Amino acid sequence: MLSAAAAALLTAALTVSSAVDSARADTDITNATSTALTTSTAGNIVIETGGSVSITQTNVPAITLNSANSVTNSGSISNSNVDGGIGVMIDTTAGSLVSASGFTSAGAIDVGQNGTGKRGIVIQGGNTFYGPITLTSVAAVSSLTGQVAATQSSSLVLKGDSSAAFLLVQGTTVTSNIFLSGGGIVQTGSTDNSTQQSGSIVVDLDGTLRGNLIVQSPITGVGPGIIGLQTLGGIHSCASDPNLPSGFTCPSSSGGSLVNAGTVSVLGTTLFNTRGGNPEAGSALVIGGSIDGGFLNTGPGTSNSATSASLSASGITLPVSTTRRCWSASTRQSWSA
Numbered sequence: 001m002l003s004a005a006a007a008a009l010l011t012a013a014l015t016v017s018s019a020v021d022s023a024r025a026d027t028d029i030t031n032a033t034s035t036a037l038t039t040s041t042a043g044n045i046v047i048e049t050g051g052s053v054s055i056t057q058t059n060v061p062a063i064t065l066n067s068a069n070s071v072t073n074s075g076s077i078s079n080s081n082v083d084g085g086i087g088v089m090i091d092t093t094a095g096s097l098v099s100a101s102g103f104t105s106a107g108a109i110d111v112g113q114n115g116t117g118k119r120g121i122v123i124q125g126g127n128t129f130y131g132p133i134t135l136t137s138v139a140a141v142s143s144l145t146g147q148v149a150a151t152q153s154s155s156l157v158l159k160g161d162s163s164a165a166f167l168l169v170q171g172t173t174v175t176s177n178i179f180l181s182g183g184g185i186v187q188t189g190s191t192d193n194s195t196q197q198s199g200s201i202v203v204d205l206d207g208t209l210r211g212n213l214i215v216q217s218p219i220t221g222v223g224p225g226i227i228g229l230q231t232l233g234g235i236h237s238c239a240s241d242p243n244l245p246s247g248f249t250c251p252s253s254s255g256g257s258l259v260n261a262g263t264v265s266v267l268g269t270t271l272f273n274t275r276g277g278n279p280e281a282g283s284a285l286v287i288g289g290s291i292d293g294g295f296l297n298t299g300p301g302t303s304n305s306a307t308s309a310s311l312s313a314s315g316i317t318l319p320v321s322t323t324r325r326c327w328s329a330s331t332r333q334s335w336s337a
Helices: 005-013
Strands: 027-029 045-047 052-055 061-065 071-073 076-079 086-091 103-105 108-111 119-124 128-130 133-135 137-141 148-153 155-159 164-168 173-175 178-180 185-188 201-205 208-210 213-215 218-222 227-231 258-260 263-267 285-287 291-298 310-313 316-319 322-327
Touching (some): 052 061, 061 071, 076 086, 086 103, 108 119, 119 155, 164 185, 185 201, 201 218, 218 227, 227 263
Parallel strands (some): 027 045, 061 086, 071 103, 076 108, 103 133, 128 173, 133 178, 155 185, 164 201, 173 208, 178 213, 185 218, 201 227, 218 263, 227 285, 263 310
Antiparallel strands (some): 291 322
16 A cells, blocks of 8 residues: 555656756757767757657667766657657666666657557666656746746657557666656557557556656557556665665655556547447556555646546546555456456
8 A cells, every 4th residue: 555655756746847957968959850869979968949850760769878878858859650660769788877867858759650660768778777767848937827837748659560659678677767747648550440459558667667657647559459558577666776876866756656647548449330340459557567665546636637547448437536556466466447
């Protein structure tokens, strides 16, 4: 069961980002470029609001974070219309990486159009990434009303079977928090009217997360058999990492929780046949590993929000505004709907 600390955790997660990393970037993208970038050669990468990195290459990421640097996207990253397209890769193949700012996007990531076997954001390499991964919004305070409103929000769009919009590969670990907020994640199959299994998972954590996974925006998947959110590698506290490097500090709230303060919705198709025979989606949520800090499917994040968290599969929506569940892989205790 989640303790009162979950409330503080959720409050922190729901704070809208108001600024990007103030550190001077080694590579500052202010306009359009068709060259893939890698932090090991480009240093810290900042893509400004009017900037973009757009490629069309198979199995080549538009952006690769593979060094002790950071990536901040306020513009656009795309690698669309090709099999094996990859938007962003965090690559730990050469060894574990420590990145204070990690990867942050308040812009667009586009891996759409034709093609299969795609990845929007993938973390791989078999080692540990010590840094946050954040899809967020940039906010401003109105001079007239004093209210805070998002001026820009992240988006991640992917189209293609056998794909994943967000993938943590088995054997790879993220030690810090993953925040999926902003404008949301949308993934669809290769064709709108396919009846073949898509083999896709929108958010797939096959590897281990040592921190919190916080969903604060819509996650939407469309395609036969598509899964919304799957965690198989386990979610544990940041402090439980036995190899925390010197100088690395865990986030204040990183006890190993899965919090859904948004919506996870999957549909088999959007082109319904009234005579029946419509393909069905898979599960909205699959938990196949221990979640030490528990699972919280919560309600509105603000007092003026009428939206409550929900899990939806093939059009059957199951709001659970106050449900708290712990999961143990060893006892195989499960929550399902």
